[in-house]
Amino acid sequence: MKSGEFPLSRLWWWTLTPSNEMDKKTHQRLVSIAMKWYEQIREGAIPSISMPTRTKQNIAFDDESEVWKYGDKESVRSAATAKSALHLLKMSYVIWFLKAQLIEKRSSTLRELYYISEGWKRAKFSAQDESNFLIEDLEILTDLQREAFHLRPEEDGATIFGPLRIREMTRRGDRAIHCQDDVGEAGYQIPSNVENIELLEHDADFVIAIETGGMYARLIENGFDQDHRAILVHLKGQPARSTRRMLHRINEEFGLPVLVFTDGDPWSYRIYASVAYGAIKSAHMSELLATPRAQFIGVQPTDIRDYNLPSDTLTEKDVAALQSELSDPRFASDYWKSQIDLQLKLNLKSEQQAFAARGLDFVTQEYLPRRLTEMGIL
């Protein structure tokens, strides 16, 4: 778009600035990126940005915060090459769009952003991955979460059920919600922007984050939340950012222990690791998203053996995943080493719902109480 093409709309923006404090901060940080380029151009310098290199090689475990963060490696993107120039151009379009969105008090999903870019000619995204990645770049550059840009992820929020009262700032005003009394069978749906929630009070001793919907429903149906004063969170597989942020906040603000209950296979252990230590894609937000004190309940390889759970043999990929976990610093503890070694020896894996082989109540009546006692929670 050429300058001067939309004089009216520009005038309109000029008169409007975001009202909300958070939006003001976001606005200011986004515009400052553009301002830096503007200055560079005016000084005859080739516009560029520098940011941490976002590759596996540049992810390091931060001992102090016990989460995964980007290392010191920085890469500079300079408009001297066509590829980087295009990247900067796309980024400038996104900033321009987000600025407008903040002023207009509107929001959009990542998917919508991708489609909006259709009209940006040269600057349009070729795939959604590209726009998602660019938004993550902006998060790093502004040190803000994408929710601050009024961008929502596509995925449904996970649900939460248990003795917890929160207040959510919705479009139709503030709502105080009790996550047992005020919600339906499935629980309270965590919104994409967890920052809009205020945690009011709880009547719980711990939080259990559950991988599968089946097990989550089983615990609700069996009244586990009431019997054991537990907050139940459905992870829905690899947990969304909002889910991880929610767990982090409950852990942080209420000091409640967070326990992760998944299937007994290498992929599920990684779900636990991302709750506890963070993921590569969001390493720049690990401090906000990870819950380093989260503990793993099971299913443990020892459980497969001790309870003689129905199981499948490990595939080649499972074995390779387990082996790579043996060298993964996130699993570098005696506990994980002995569990993984045992699993490789057993050559078996089990799902969490395999406990049903011993009756529908076994998991709530026997397994979890025994495990929680072992772990010193009960």
Added chain:
Amino acid sequence: MHYPRCAVTTLAEDLARQQRSISVAEFFEKNKHLLGFDSPTRGIITTIKEAVDNALDACEEATVLPDVFVLIKKMESDVFRIVVEDNGPGIVPEQVPFVFGKLLYGSRFHQIRQSRGQQGIGISAAVLYAQLTTGIPTIVISRTGPDQKAYRFLLQINIKTNEPEVLEKEEIAWDRTHGTRVQIEFKSTMAAKKRLLEYLKYTSVVNPHARIRVELDDETYLFERVSDEAIACPQAIKPHPHGIEIGQLMRMLAASEESCGDFLVENFTRVGKKTADEMCRKAEISPGSPASSLTPVQQKRLLQAMQEVKVPAPPTLACLSPIGEDLIAKGLEKEFQMDFVKARTRASSVYSGHPFLVEAAIGYGGKLPPDGNAQILRFANRVPLLYQQGACAITGCIAGVSWKAYNVSQSTLPTGPLLILIHVASTNVPFTSESKDAVAAIPEIEREITLVLQELGRELKTYLSRRDKNRLQEDRARAVCAIIPELAAKVAEIVDLPVPDIAPIEGKIMRKVVVKRYTREGKVILEGRNYTSHPAEFSVYDISPDNGQGASMEPAIVTELDGEFTKMWKLTLPPGDVWTAEYTGTGGGTLEVRGIPPEQVVVVDIDSQ
């Protein structure tokens, strides 16, 4: 089965009556295809080919720069007159009838050196062909020097005796001081006109010292020379013991008056007394016995011994005349427009006692057809080979090279905008047949061809990858050039400040001359900036439906073609300077910059990006 005795005798006698020797001329009349006269279409090419070959050979022998004139004129519906005239040394009058009117008569048949014609059947075969199709005698004019008279002959061949028949011989005045002119008329068609011109073009490529003028009915073509150096005539050498055959040896022995030892030393190259003695010992012949007295069995033993004894390879340089890398490249550049040409002349080598060498060139890009098989130009002793490409060892070698390794696609033959020239020069080019269309598959020659192709392939690969890299760089530069202004505009919009000037950045990135065109609010704006450290002189060609009237800087030239206006500005931009021109219009079309090497300029048509 029983026949009466007398009947058998009669049959044998009958047969005996029918058996008689046939003359060479008669033989060739029945085997025209062996000489390249198998069809009327081909006959015309073969005739011109033979006459031009002779003309070039003659000039070479006299060390003059060849000026060859070729005329082809349609006389009646299917009768064509062919005239080939050269400025060679001419032919003495006594010899003219034999040169043109006797098959297998020639000066080069017994010589061992590189020459175009060899057997002396070419041009007389054409005379014979004319005689057979139209009955019109051949006219030959020849003059051997300024103080000699020119003679005009009317010639025919006596088919039975293979002897020339002179129908007329007269002294005439001729404007050439020396040279030969032959005029032949025979039945043919011009169906192969394209091929004929191709032949002349290819001939001109490998004979860069020759000027060939062609009149084809009313059209004229000129293949100009690019080299003013007459090529040195290759010298004849004695035969090499490894390259001799029994018939030739017997003939030589019979004519010799020397002892066997002296015979070997005197008549063969690279044979000294020691080698001759060794050969005689091996053949169990006394070196002192007279060479002419050897029995057929001894002759065979001697031949065997000559092959077996180790003899150094024959001298190759004097008897071969390579075109040379420079002249091949020049010759190709003159006739083909290509982006890349590279030629190689291999060191000379020997097969079965015959010296030979291989030269080759590869051309790429330019106006060569972008698809299909590579164009293959085959030459033997500077003569283009036009037929039987598939049967030729040269083609086989080209197909045998793995072209993909050199970034050239291949389906049997390499494909793409590619031209491959191969010249095999030898004292005895091994052809697959007498029509001399295809080189026979001799391992030593094939090896040299393959090696030279591989050498050139590597050169081509280097060129192609450098070209791709340059192209990539240019694409990049152009992209950057187009993106930066947009980025500047967008950033200015975000921060709500005026759009900054991007010229300094562009210059930093490009260090070239940047010419841009874009439309804004009904105006077409052209902009040139010199970011180099030298003054730049160039022309901008803006071709679009806009007529460019009222341009802020008047174009030097405006021309119209089919509603498209070509507007041309001639510019000289000092380093750091900016030029702009603006006119009312809608843009479109194309933008070109000429007069400046492409690597020093970036042309950006912003609207079309």
